[in-house]
Amino acid sequence: MRSPPFPSPPLRVLPVALALGIAACSMEPTYKRPDAPIPSAYPSGPAYSAPGGPATPQSGPAAPDLGWRNFFVDAQLQQLIARALANNRDLRIATLNIDEARALYRIRRAAQFPAIDANAGLTSERLSPALRAPGQSALINTYAASVGLTNFELDVFGRVRSLSHAAQEQYLATEEARRSVHISLVAEVANTYLTLLADRALLKLAQDTLKSQQDAAEMIHRGKQAGAMAQLDEHRADTQVQTAQVAVEQFTRQVAQDENALILLTGGPLPSGVSSAAPLDNQTLLAEFPADLPSTLLERRPDIMAAEHRLIAANANIGAARAAFFPRITLTGALGVASASLAGLFSGGVAWLFAPQLTLPIFNAGSNQANLDLATVRRDINVANYERTIQGAFREVSDSMAARGTYEREAKAQETMIRDLSETKRLAEMRFRNGVDDYFGVFDAQRQLFTAQQSLVTYKLAGLTSRVTLYKALGGGWLESTGPATAQLQPQQRTQARSQPQTQPQMQSSRLLVQTQSQSQMQSQPQMQTQPQMQTQSQMQTQPQMQMQPQMQMQPQMQMQPHPQTQPQPQPQPQMQTQPPIQP
Numbered sequence: 001m002r003s004p005p006f007p008s009p010p011l012r013v014l015p016v017a018l019a020l021g022i023a024a025c026s027m028e029p030t031y032k033r034p035d036a037p038i039p040s041a042y043p044s045g046p047a048y049s050a051p052g053g054p055a056t057p058q059s060g061p062a063a064p065d066l067g068w069r070n071f072f073v074d075a076q077l078q079q080l081i082a083r084a085l086a087n088n089r090d091l092r093i094a095t096l097n098i099d100e101a102r103a104l105y106r107i108r109r110a111a112q113f114p115a116i117d118a119n120a121g122l123t124s125e126r127l128s129p130a131l132r133a134p135g136q137s138a139l140i141n142t143y144a145a146s147v148g149l150t151n152f153e154l155d156v157f158g159r160v161r162s163l164s165h166a167a168q169e170q171y172l173a174t175e176e177a178r179r180s181v182h183i184s185l186v187a188e189v190a191n192t193y194l195t196l197l198a199d200r201a202l203l204k205l206a207q208d209t210l211k212s213q214q215d216a217a218e219m220i221h222r223g224k225q226a227g228a229m230a231q232l233d234e235h236r237a238d239t240q241v242q243t244a245q246v247a248v249e250q251f252t253r254q255v256a257q258d259e260n261a262l263i264l265l266t267g268g269p270l271p272s273g274v275s276s277a278a279p280l281d282n283q284t285l286l287a288e289f290p291a292d293l294p295s296t297l298l299e300r301r302p303d304i305m306a307a308e309h310r311l312i313a314a315n316a317n318i319g320a321a322r323a324a325f326f327p328r329i330t331l332t333g334a335l336g337v338a339s340a341s342l343a344g345l346f347s348g349g350v351a352w353l354f355a356p357q358l359t360l361p362i363f364n365a366g367s368n369q370a371n372l373d374l375a376t377v378r379r380d381i382n383v384a385n386y387e388r389t390i391q392g393a394f395r396e397v398s399d400s401m402a403a404r405g406t407y408e409r410e411a412k413a414q415e416t417m418i419r420d421l422s423e424t425k426r427l428a429e430m431r432f433r434n435g436v437d438d439y440f441g442v443f444d445a446q447r448q449l450f451t452a453q454q455s456l457v458t459y460k461l462a463g464l465t466s467r468v469t470l471y472k473a474l475g476g477g478w479l480e481s482t483g484p485a486t487a488q489l490q491p492q493q494r495t496q497a498r499s500q501p502q503t504q505p506q507m508q509s510s511r512l513l514v515q516t517q518s519q520s521q522m523q524s525q526p527q528m529q530t531q532p533q534m535q536t537q538s539q540m541q542t543q544p545q546m547q548m549q550p551q552m553q554m555q556p557q558m559q560m561q562p563h564p565q566t567q568p569q570p571q572p573q574p575q576m577q578t579q580p581p582i583q584p
Helices: 015-026 075-087 087-108 160-222 228-266 272-276 297-299 302-323 367-433 440-473 492-497 507-514 520-524 526-531 531-535 538-542 550-554 556-560
Strands: 114-127 139-154 328-339 350-357
Touching: 075 087, 075 160, 075 228, 075 272, 087 160, 139 350, 160 228, 160 302, 160 440, 228 440, 297 302, 297 367, 302 367, 367 440
Parallel strands: none
Antiparallel strands: 114 139, 139 328, 328 350
16 A cells, blocks of 8 residues: 555644644743741731721722822822932832843843854965865865854753743842832832921920920029029029920931931932921821731732742742753754855855754763752742741731821820820919929929920821831832822833733732743733734733734744634643743
8 A cells, every 4th residue: 555645644743743842841840839927817906906996998999009199198298209209219220120130031031042143254275285186276265155053052951941931030020129119219208208297396396395494494593582492493494494405406407317318318409398398297198098908918019029039030940950961952054155256156056054963961070960959949048038028028017007006096195194294384383483382393394294295296206107117018109199000100110011911910910920830821821912813802902012022923832823713712832831021
């Protein structure tokens, strides 16, 4: 029986299956997110409850979704935050770190594709008489022009893909680090501004106390009393004046230092309106937000997301270290023309070169095993860092929740104490004027009242800063206004958001990207860009960024999808285990 003139169907698909198998081969361990070593809910008890019932609304946007303009409702504070986000050098450095990591990722990703070069050259050789054939010219010239590739590695065991994956995760970690700097900067500007208002209130209190002590000292010096008791009252009065003067100088210095700190944070001179800002006890400085949320909300904190990206990068490096134990196949090839004369270069014969090379590690004194052990230890270190970051975030939120309720109760108790001390001071002054007591009782009442008033300002400041810290600890401060995440980003940040192939908002895209490579949504999303009919879906209309990555259409494996027009949904393919590229 004669064999068919063409290969049977199984033989025709064999090259495709082989290519898919090679592309799917990866030595990376399957990534599994470590369990969060924290309770499922924040602590409760007397320290976490506000006086008279809940102090925060039970509905409304969570802290990560609450824009800083909606939380910091003071106009002067909003202006300072906007200036800081535009001019702060720490934030600028964090942004440049993203550009650096993106460039490093592009370098790693480029190694997955062949580098094709064009070459042209002249080789001139003079043969010795002993090597020349009879009648052969002594001078031999060879002109050549070719196009080819050099040392392209067939990534059979995923070494290059693992390195590219690790570089991508490091890039995503720097993006989250920038978000962390952004959020911290917003909170630091707010806390410094509130501290400035508190120090101004303390300065005004010290100035009023100084004026009161000066008036009392002048009254005592004009008195008609004589003897040792009168001299004692005069010395006591002078001491109180000097004590108040010291407090005035202290708070004058602190106000100046607070202003200098704001100048550093905002990157320029302070607006003129800061000098006439609202007092500290103005109740419209900060808005409220619900804090009785599950602890899983911490996963949206950028520092936790950055720690997870670094963990996944370390996991990918294990795959590269494992692949080093297996053979490496590199290809060198060229196709061109060659001639003995320049005029006949393109009319001469075709020249080609094909040089595959296989390198198998045999003995390297344990270097490959040491590299694998190193990658494994670094993965374990990143696991511990990830868990520690979550634990630290949980404590920060819990401490801020406890501080918010207790400082409010302290302030209310302190206000009651101040009313009592004011009445004590009034009665002491009346006893002194009636000659019942000396001025020592008045001195002591004034001192206690001044100390209590200082403590009240301190408690109010601590209560406000604890709310700012809680807002930051829950991941708030990234959005400018409450609403969809991508709509609130700056233009360059929206470009970065569009570069992510996920259909999730920017606040969640980088966290979802770090899931294990076998997840189907991670494999199917880039294929959606190669199917024109998929762009008519409503979700594609609401996510224009998914149509802006032309490089995904250039990948050879994307052409291997059978009958894309007949598939209602893109099918996940093994070769898509490599992370989709990010358009810088």
